[in-house]
Amino acid sequence: MNRRKVLKQLAIATGGLITLPQWMISCGISDSNVHTTSFSPVEQQLLASVSDTIIPAGNSIGALSVGVDKYLQKLIDDCYEKDVQDNAKFQLNGLEKSAKVKFKKSFVDCSQLQRQELFVALSSSNVKVEKDFFTLIKSETIKGFNTSQKVMQDYLNYKVAPGHYYGCVDVKA
Amino acid sequence: MPGDSVKNRTYEAIVIGSGASGGWAAKELCDKGINTLILERGRNVEHIKDYPTASKAPWQFEHRGTVSIEQRKNYQGARFLREETLHWALRDDEQPFIQEKPFRWVRGYHVGGKSLLWARQTQRWSDYDFEGPIRDAFAVDWPIRYKDIEPWYTYVEKFAGIAGNKDGLPELPDSEVMPGFEMSCLERYFKESIEKNFPGRHLIQARCAHITDPQPIHTQQGRNKCQNQNMCNRGCVYGGYFSSNASTIPWALRTGKLKIRPHAVVHSIIYDEKKNRATGVRIIDSETKEMIEFYATVIFLNASALNSNAILLNSTSTRFPNGLGNDNGLLGKYVAWHNYRGKGNAQYEGFKDKKTDGRNPSNAYIPRFRNVFKQETDFLRGYAIGIGGGRGTFVSEDLIGDELRENLLHPQLGDWNISSWMMGETVPTEKNHVRLHKDLKDKYGIPQLIVSCDWTDNDDKMVADYIEQSKLMFEKAGFINIKVEDTKSPPGADIHEMGGVRMGNDQKTSLLNKWNQLHECKNVFVTDGACMTSTGTQNPTLTFMALTARASNYAVEELKKGTI
DSSP states (O other), X not given: OOHHHHHHHHXXXXXXXXXXXXXXXXXXXXXXXSOOOSSOHHHHHHHXXXXXXXXXXXXXXXXXXXTHHHHHHHHHHHHSXXXXXXXXXXXXXXXXXXXXXHXXXXXXXXXXXXXXXXXXXXXXXXXXXXXXXHHHHHHXXXXXXXXXXXXXXXXXXXXXXXXXXXXXXXXXX | XXXXXXXXXXXXXXXXXXSHXXXXXXXXXXXXXOOEEEEOSSBOOOTTTTOTTTTOOGGGSTTTTOOOHHHHTTOTTOSOOSTTTGGGOOOTTTSOOEESSOOOOOOOOBTTGGGGTSOOBOOOOOHHHHTHHHHHTOSOOOSOOHHHHHHHHHHHHHHXXXXXXXXXXXXXXXXXXXXXXXXXXXXXXXXXXXXXXXXXXXXXXXXXXXXXXXXXHHHTTTOOXXXXXXXXXGOOTTOOBOOTTTTHHHHHHHTXXXXXXXXXXXXXXXXXXXXXXXXXXXXXXXXXXXXXXXXXXXXXXXXXXXXXXXXXXXXOOSSOTTSTXXXXXXXXXXXXXXXXXXXXXXEEOOOTTEEEEEOOSSOEEEOOOSSXXXXXXXXXXXXXXXXXXXXXXXXXXXXXXXXXXXXXXSOEEEEEEEEEXXXXXXXXXXXXXXXXXXXXXXXXXXXXXEEEOOOOHHHHHHHHHHHHHHHHXXXXXXXXXXXXXXXXXXXXXXXXXXXXXXXXXXXXXXXXXXXXXXXXXXXXXXXXXXXXXXXXSXXXXXXXXXXXXXXXXXXXXXXXXXXX
């Protein structure tokens, strides 16, 4: 799927969450696909764009096509302490600022190479929290991608129950 | 309480604990028509129904395995802190204990206990293990020999289902086996190298409690062939490996003779001073905190090694002021475990045209080769070595962007890896012990256990030998990037704690006789790890199960004769 299209849909989905009328919530009607998140709509787009920067779809599949952006949001919201959450948001907004200074446009509108340049710069930063953010987001993006159904089943030949173990077979040419 | 009466709380037998050994006691007693009650301190776990994560793929976990902060807050010190296994984790406030020296105490407090969490390795003991204490002058002589337990090994192996080979080694007697899992190319190569370069050492496929060729006795249990999921510690919907939940407990329930009482935290065993026997068990209901008594003619204590010690120590009376059966003051002493400090790994550059396929739920194994037939080193006893050799994939995660995606989607086969882990016998000493704290209690009002266990010089020397010998065996095989180290992990990390209520011939120097009865209170049997006089190097559960089946059948005979 087209990256820009995904990001646009994401924006619509989060907009939908915000405008959900109170009577619908109190009647228990809500969009179960959208979980309440501490990330603002802008931060959500930035996070999605960063994961897309790390693993772009190219001609096959990337982080966004297998839902890594949703996974990252949920993971950081639920499994990390507040200091890590706050730093993630701070760094996302920092990327946006850098993009505007350096490329005169929003991070999400930058080219892959431009976004890559901005994100990778954090990896060699002397500021610990910048480096931490880079390491966390990169490793969790890879994990989210590698543990997705599509990647595991279509590319890594994963089977829940292989039903056998062969200790010594030929590598197929 | 309407309908409640002493009669309703009276059984012929009570089994405390529902893990591998407790499950076997219940099965044997029920099979012989004995009305039996299992007291389990945790919740009930029904086979399949209560395995919420079994057979789930990684993407089916909300956080891909990481446990949320909300869920984690009551489990700071717990094991199994993954989304896959969180339901087995022990809350911090469930049973606090005092580590006089660092000790990892891994507990499985639910029906099935650690039989749902074990590594499923089942190697038999030989007389080179049973005769260890008498030959090397430590602990006390075992009151039994291999011939006493051999038929019971066979008995439990046939029922549990063991995969492995007939290896014909005197130091590791053959089991009743179904076909073993294959060795990998690298393991086979390492086997040849070891047997050529180190006469007397062997590399075999470890025997494990997995079904590879289901027999009628297994299908009758509702169990099927192992499907190589390697998700065993979530519970297995196929019943592919042995657990109380898949095997002994449902079997015992089908006799109509078994009742399971979960949420029953055992406080103590009741001793009747007039009758000179144990008459029942006091529990605290973990939900209502109410103290309730259950009564029986025979009591099997299978609460797991350290907790069985704690229960006996807390079972005080005028006759036994220091704990049930503890006239000699040795209860809680001579606790031992397995030395898992040594770990190693290396790579091999050959077999580039080969790989493995599927998943191996077991591993290869080097049985103890030190001091087996005679003493030959400056330390007592020896160690077995677990070996796992396979070929992994290599993915470069250096870059980001298109290259990273292509690398992730198309992993390359890497070098063959071999890993090695030490399983050393520790020599029980009086100093290594558990005792109850005089003041501190847990939330049930039960005294907290103090665990005081530490390594000895003998252990340090054995680790050094493991490191030296593993390097030599790796070098001779031409492996590269060899790393073998002392992880300095604390006692208990092996999850093989044993002893404290040891067996022996003499009531002055041991707590249990050759039938696992307390010398001083014959209707109490202790057949879990607490009964072990020495530890051997073998994964101990198979021996606990065989001892339990043997003692249960003896108890039934005595019950029927009216002599117990």
